[in-house]
Each structure stands twice: as C-alpha cells, then as structure tokens.
Amino acid sequence: MSENEENNHKNFIEEIVEQDLAQGKNEGVIQTRFPPEPNGYLHIGHAKSICLNFGLALEYGGKTNLRFDDTNPVTEDVEYVESIKNDIRWLGFDWEDREFYASDYFEKLYEYAVQLVKDGKAYVDDSPLEEIRRMRGVPTEPGEESPYRDRSVEENLDLLERMREGEFPEGARVLRAKIDMASPNMQLRDPVMYRILHKEHHRTGDAWCIYPTYDWAHGQSDAIEGITHSICTLEFEVHRPLYDWFLDQIGTFDASVLQPRPRQIEFARLNLSYTVMSKRKLLELVEGDFVSGWDDPRLPTILGMRRRGYTASGIRNFAERVGVAKRDNVIDLSFLEYCIREDLNKTAPRVMGVLDPVKLIITNYPEGQREDLSIENNPEDPASGSRSVPFSRELYIEQDDFMEDPPKKYFRLGPGGEVRLKGAYIITCTDFKKDPDTGKITEIYATYDPHTKSGEDTSGKKVKGTIHWVSLPHALPVEVRLYDRLFTDPDPAGHKDQDFKRFLNPESLNVIEKAYVEPSLKQAKPLENFQFMRKGYYCLDPDSTEDRLIFNQTVTLRDTWAKIQQK
RNA sequence: UGUCCGGUUGUGUAAAGGUAGCACAGGAGAUUUUGGUUCUCUUAGUCAGGGUUCGAAUCCUUGCCGGACAACCA
Numbered sequence: 001m002s003e004n005e006e007n008n009h010k011n012f013i014e015e016i017v018e019q020d021l022a023q024g025k026n027e028g029v030i031q032t033r034f035p036p037e038p039n040g041y042l043h044i045g046h047a048k049s050i051c052l053n054f055g056l057a058l059e060y061g062g063k064t065n066l067r068f069d070d071t072n073p074v075t076e077d078v079e080y081v082e083s084i085k086n087d088i089r090w091l092g093f094d095w096e097d098r099e100f101y102a103s104d105y106f107e108k109l110y111e112y113a114v115q116l117v118k119d120g121k122a123y124v125d126d127s128p129l130e131e132i133r134r135m136r137g138v139p140t141e142p143g144e145e146s147p148y149r150d151r152s153v154e155e156n157l158d159l160l161e162r163m164r165e166g167e168f169p170e171g172a173r174v175l176r177a178k179i180d181m182a183s184p185n186m187q188l189r190d191p192v193m194y195r196i197l198h199k200e201h202h203r204t205g206d207a208w209c210i211y212p213t214y215d216w217a218h219g220q221s222d223a224i225e226g227i228t229h230s231i232c233t234l235e236f237e238v239h240r241p242l243y244d245w246f247l248d249q250i251g252t253f254d255a256s257v258l259q260p261r262p263r264q265i266e267f268a269r270l271n272l273s274y275t276v277m278s279k280r281k282l283l284e285l286v287e288g289d290f291v292s293g294w295d296d297p298r299l300p301t302i303l304g305m306r307r308r309g310y311t312a313s314g315i316r317n318f319a320e321r322v323g324v325a326k327r328d329n330v331i332d333l334s335f336l337e338y339c340i341r342e343d344l345n346k347t348a349p350r351v352m353g354v355l356d357p358v359k360l361i362i363t364n365y366p367e368g369q370r371e372d373l374s375i376e377n378n379p380e381d382p383a384s385g386s387r388s389v390p391f392s393r394e395l396y397i398e399q400d401d402f403m404e405d406p407p408k409k410y411f412r413l414g415p416g417g418e419v420r421l422k423g424a425y426i427i428t429c430t431d432f433k434k435d436p437d438t439g440k441i442t443e444i445y446a447t448y449d450p451h452t453k454s455g456e457d458t459s460g461k462k463v464k465g466t467i468h469w470v471s472l473p474h475a476l477p478v479e480v481r482l483y484d485r486l487f488t489d490p491d492p493a494g495h496k497d498q499d500f501k502r503f504l505n506p507e508s509l510n511v512i513e514k515a516y517v518e519p520s521l522k523q524a525k526p527l528e529n530f531q532f533m534r535k536g537y538y539c540l541d542p543d544s545t546e547d548r549l550i551f552n553q554t555v556t557l558r559d560t561w562a563k564i565q566q567k
Numbered sequence: 568u569g570u571c572c573g574g575u576u577g578u579g580u581a582a583a584g585g586u587a588g589c590a591c592a593g594g595a596g597a598u599u600u601u602g603g604u605u606c607u608c609u610u611a612g613u614c615a616g617g618g619u620u621c622g623a624a625u626c627c628u629u630g631c632c633g634g635a636c637a638a639c640c641a
Contacts, residue, residue: 009581009589037641072640129639138637140569174639184570186637195639214641238571238636266572268634273578279641321590323580325573328634332578335591345604380604411602420600454600466600534601561602 011324013052013265017060017229026228026260030062033227034088034095035102035218037069038080038202040279042087044300044315044336045270051319052267053231054093065225066095070103071217073201081202083294087302092312102217103203105224109212110164112220112250113175113193117156121249122193123149124159125176132174135181136189142182143189149178163196166209170196175210179245187242191215219243219264220250223257230262233269234326240264270322271330274485275300276493276500290504291486297552298486298508308483309529309539309554314343333485337555344529344537344554349377349384352422352468353517353532353551355480357396359472362427364447365393370471373454375423378531387520391424394472396516398534401467402444404432409564411465413444420466422533426452426459468533475516478549481541482510521549529554 010018017030032053036046057064066088070076088095116122125132125148137143151159160175162168175194183189193216198209222230230243243264251258271277276285277300285291285299294301297308305315318339322331371391377384397413406414413419413429420426431445451459489495489503517532524530526542536556544550 011580015583035641039641069641075640132639133637136637138569140637142569143637171639176639186570189637192639197639211639213639218641232641234572235635236641240571268573321579325580327573329579332591335579338591341603350601350603379599379601409602422600424600426600457600463600465602468601531601531603534603536603557601557603559602564602 012326013056013229013231013267013324014059016263016265017056020228020263021060029226029228029260030057030060031065031226031228031260032057032062032231033065033067033222033225035067035069035221035232036084037072037075038077038084039072039075040080040283041294042084042302043277043282044272044302044305045277046087047091047302047315048270048319048322049231049233050088050091050093051316052324055320056229056231062228063098064093064095065098065100065227067100067102067221067225069214069218069221070101070201070203071212071214073197073199073211076202078202083303090302090306090312092316100221100225101203102212102221103201105217105221106204106208106212108224109217109220112254113216114157114160115253116177116249117160117175118153119249119252120153120178122175122177123151123156124163124173125149125190126173129171132192136186137181139184139186145181146176146190149190160194163194163210164208166198168196170198172196177216177242177246179242185238185241187215187239188245191242215239215242216246219246219262220257222262223247223250226260227262228260230264232264232266234266236264237266240266266326267324268326268328270319271328272300272336273330273333273490274487274492275333276487278493281493281500284501288501290501297481298483306527307541307552309344309527309537309552310340311343311347311529314340317343330491340555341537341558344531346380347378348529348531348537349387350375350379350531350533351518351521352389352470353478353480353515353521353535353538354396354398354468354470354475355512355515355532355535356399357470357516358399358402358441358444360395360397360427360444360446360469362393362395362448363430363445367393369393370474373423375454389423389518389520390471390474391421392471392473395421395469396472396475397421397444397467397469399441402429402432402441404434404441412467413446413465418461418463420452420454420463421469422466423454424469425449425454426457426461426463468535470516470518472516474519476519476521476549477514478517478521478551480512480515480538480551480553482512482553484508484510515551517549517551524549531557 034053054064125146135144174192176190179188181189194210197211295303295307372388374386375389376386401412418428425448427446427448429446433443486508487503488505492500492503524540529539537554538551541550541552
C-alpha cells in the first residue's frame, strides 16, 4: 500500500527502529501494538496511530497486536470493543489472532505488585484522595511523603491482599509505588498503581475490585506481549521515566520483561482544522444532538468518514503523508480532502446527476424517441468500461449551467449559445421561460445537431463547454445530502473563553429533497462511491430504501470556476 | 521562579556541519467531450541575538514563543 521512490525520507520513529534493528536489539524483531481504551469511538487521529503502528510492523517485518486498554470499568464497555475492531478492519489492518486485553494480565500484574511490595518498592496508602492530591505538591514545589509510606512489608502485604478481597470501600486505600515525592517529574511522586473500584468489568466480571492504573498496566502489558516499540502521543512523554522505572524494578526479579525490553516513543497527535477531536467534545456533539450520531458524516470519526464516503485507502494515504514528528500540528482539512479526491478520482465510476434541476426541451428532437447512449464509466480507468444512458427530448440540466446574460468567460449555456451535452449532442439555445415574479428560469428550449453525436461527430463543430444532464422521463428522483465543514472556525476548541459549540456551522448539512440522477444508479450499493460528473463524489447512504435513495456528498470536485467568479 | 518536549514558506514535512527540498493551499499557463484529471511554470521559510567553524536550519549559549505534567482517567 505504501509509498515508492521519491519518498525515501524516514520519520524519526522509522529511524529509531532502523537503528535498533541495525544494532541487533531484540534479536532483530519489531513488535508494535495499537492500544485503544474501549470507552469511545475511533477518529481520524486514531487512524493515524493505527496506520503508524501497523505500518511500521509491515515495513520492518514485524507484527502488531490489538490490545484493549481496559483498566477502568467505570467508563468502558463491550459496545466499544466491537466498534473499534470493525473500524480497524475497515481501515484494512489485520491483527490476526493477537487480540489482547490489559485485563488478561490482571493476575500477573498483581503478582508483580506483590513482589514490589516485598521489595519495599510499593506501599498501601490510607490517605483520602484529597490528601494524596495535596501531598503530591505542585510542579514547581516538592511534595511531601505520606504518613503511611514506611509501613512494614508485612502490613502492606496484608492490606493489599485485603484490598483485593474487597474488604474496603472505594477510595479507602490505594497501592502506590515508592519512588520520590520530591521529584521534579510529578509522575514519579509515588504514583498510584491500584485503586479500589467495586465495579463490574466487561471482561473480568466481579473477579476484581482493585484495578490497575494506566501507568501500572501499560508498560507491563507491553513487556508481557513482547512489544519492542510502544508508540504513544506526546502527553505521555513525562510518563516515560515511570514506564522505565517499573520495568527496571520488575526486571530485578523477572528478567523476561527485559527481553525484549519495550521502549516508549512519543509523537505529536494529529489535529485537523475545522473540527474537534477530543472524545469528550465528540460525545457532547452526539449527546446534544448537534449531529445525528457517531456515524454522522460530518464527524471525524471513522464511522462518520466511512458513511461520508471517504475510502480506507484515501485515509491510509493521508495518514502516511501527514508525517510523524514531535511538534504540534494542525493539518488543513483541504489536505484530507485532496487525499480522498485523489483516490476517488481513480476509482469512482462517473455518473450524471442534476442537483438543482431546470427543464431543457430539445424542440427538434422527435417526441417519444429514446436513444441509449454509451458513456464511459471512468476516463481514468479504461478497464471500467461503459454504461448505457437514456437520452430523450426532455432533459434536466443544472440551473447553474444556464445564464440569461452570461459574462464573457462563461462556457455554459446562454441565449443563442452552444454547448455539448456530455456523451450526447451539441445543442443551441433558442429560447427560455422565466417566472416573472421570482426571475427564476423555468424552461429552456434548444435545438440539437444530429451530426454532433458523441463518438461519431462529423460536424467539425467545437464548443467551449460540456454540461451534464439527465433524461426527464427516465430520471431517478433521489435525496442528496450536502455537507460542509462542521465548524466555521479553524480551531473551534482553541478559544479559552468561548464554548466550541459556538462555532458550529449552521450550513454544515444541506438536504436536497429532490435531485435527479441517471437510472443506472438504481443498482447502487450502500456506501458505493460515485462521481457525479462536474459536481463531486457521492456515496449511497445506508439509510436508503428501495424507493428512496439517499446520496451523501463525500467531497466536491475542485471548482476553479467558482474561484474565478469570486474575483 | 520547576521538569520535560518542541519552534523550517499560509499548512504539513525533509535536509544527520556543505545548493533549504517535497506535498497541500495560493498564483499563471497548456491540455481536456467533467471549468475534473494531467502537465508546465510560479509566490513564499530556517523564532531572535551571540558564539564555534572555511562553512550552521543543524553544534554551543542566552533569550523569546508554543505545548505537556499537579485524576484513585487513558
């Protein structure tokens, strides 16, 4: 899937991997993992991480595990597990039989914790939450040690066991690593390893009432699975010393965690302009009914992009091309759209659809006559063949494609003007009707030149413009949903004083109740991609029924005419 | 006033002491039975100061700016 010749610069993670491989680390093996927490739906940022992790393994002959980071039963649910798996599969990646859960390792983790306690490197703290918080201090000042910090090993062991047995209420005690309350790195100020949570876990049921924290579970899970490169986002950078500390301590009594020894590498998360990416904000949009659901085509969720008609290969390509680095970034939405168009241009069959119809009557074309014209499916892909499109005396064309009083650079229809009907004939406009009240054009009249039929044109005529059309008696009425960016501001979440929802774009969804498309679309399958010629890419919405087809606009075509008009 | 990370055209991302390149976006043109695609050409950049060096985006230093860290979230 990935890139070829000119793209030989490596990102910094590839460089690290190559160095490790060259130095013979981990016996030349690379193993990565994608570690989602099953508490929400995946979005384009996750897609980048998925592509990075799976892509790296593919590139260097390694494997990638799927590991659910299910250490917090309060927020997690199986519902998310299934959805996440579907999304990864849809993106085109395969974890084979390596579907793991941090909860698979709860027992092992507990054993490790017990040993740490025995080694005097962890202790049970009875302090209430607020007290622990207070004693942790602030980044600029050292914290203070807990009065329970120097309990005997025996007492710690006993307490830890009773925590596990469920003797204590939630919040009563925690197990903490004994590191350094004065560390300038807050993560090292005796971080919590276990908290008491009397909650049912979606996999382990009621087997546990103490649950490991992220820091305690993650690195050890990596080690247990033999992960060599544990890739995460920048905010975990300050956790790395802790990640390494746990491994070092456990390594003193279980050398297996050190071979291979997992290494944490952080990269900058993906940000996209004109949208929001945080789980919390996405949830707010869904629950507040600002969008129709997690699969709303305006959302940057994988579910949403898929329904929008974005392709997996387009997204993969995007993820690869945005690069990997450590500096904060905001990717132009237009770059994503470019990647999607690029893919669709090569693969999407062309069809004709009129979104804003006006009737065109070819006065010299026999009434009741029908011609079946053969039109190529995709000029970019000769192998895609052609299809039959009915033509007749009465057609629909786009309102936009006629102007009563056209400017000089206008290549479409005007009174007395000529234009080619795509795949059909050259016509000359002879007359038109206008609604006197609204000024709207209601009917256009034209004559056609029978010698100008596409493919067998003997007229020698040349016209500047070609427009699309749909035969009126054969047209299929459909609903079309046009989408625009969800927010009007490039960084809706970037205003400290204002709620991001303030920047919601009221025009982000525009429903056309009745557009007309060529009859071949009757056969369209849900989510199938098409190019509506001269308009954009569309896919069939899964909500469509036999007698009501709905098309989602994936992305418009580049429109240089619109740009010219703006000037 | 702490620690860590970062700062290259508008946006991304390369250049590992030796010509600042590529992509998107912007602009100009050619081709075109999609004002699409494709193809040319083009505008625009090393945060600032000092130092090392024949030579600095790169190394050192000072400063400035941005981000992360103070959940029993991940």
